[in-house]
Amino acid sequence: MEKNFAWAIEFQKQISTRINTRDIPNKLETFCGIDVSYKGNIAYCSAVIINSNFDLISSVNVKCKVKYPYIPGLLFLRESGPLLSTLRILGIQSDFDILLVDGHGILHPRKCGLASYVGYAIDKPTIGVAKNILCGSLRKDHFVEYNGSILGYVFKKEGKNPIYISIGHKISLKKSVQIVQKLTRGGQRIPEPLRIANINSKNHLNFD
DNA sequence: GCGACAG
DNA sequence: ATCTTGTCGC
DSSP: OOOOOOHHHHHHHHHHTTTOOSOOOOOOOOOEEEEEETTTEEEEEEEEEEEEEOOEEEEEEEEEESSOOOOOTTTTHHHHHHHHHHHHHHHHHHHOSSSEEEEEESSSSSSOOHHHHHHHHHOOOOEESSSSSSSEEEEETTTTEEEEEEEEEOOOOOSSEEEEEEESSSHHHHHHHHHHHHHTTOOSSOOOHHHHHHHHTOOGGOOO
């Protein structure tokens, strides 16, 4: 029962040509983290917004039906729907400056991971933060290289597994790394907005 | 053909 | 991601 997802691959190649890998003039006061967990065929998506002082500004939990399977390299098919629906609801009550997504940005076979697609879709500065690498080779200087280009950075915390940071959209890799490091509290592996969003998404009782 | 493979 | 009990370590 395999399907043709060739269209999705072409779509990613198309979107990748529209990704902005530079910083844009923007405030850096509020940060949104968003993540999804699953139960059967239901996706539970949570988004939270915090400020530079880690104060909670806003949060939403949204339930959605799963429409696509998980296919390595095509995570956006499965998660962009729930993420965009949730961000739309969140937007009704609060705005934010930077979005952090659980998954790769341009550190991707077609330079268009989930974080890049979502960032492009909402047209906001977005950073990709993944817990595992999908492609590329690790360099001693902590950068990740793929097809001759520096597309990511490995952030390793003592005693913890590393995380992989990459540009989602409308931000540079340098600033992406600075932000992720500032948002990662001592003793933690995951930057706060994503860590809280991940916890909330697994709390299925807080969904309508 | 073989191995790898975000969440 | 999710399925799962006890268990090792700070």
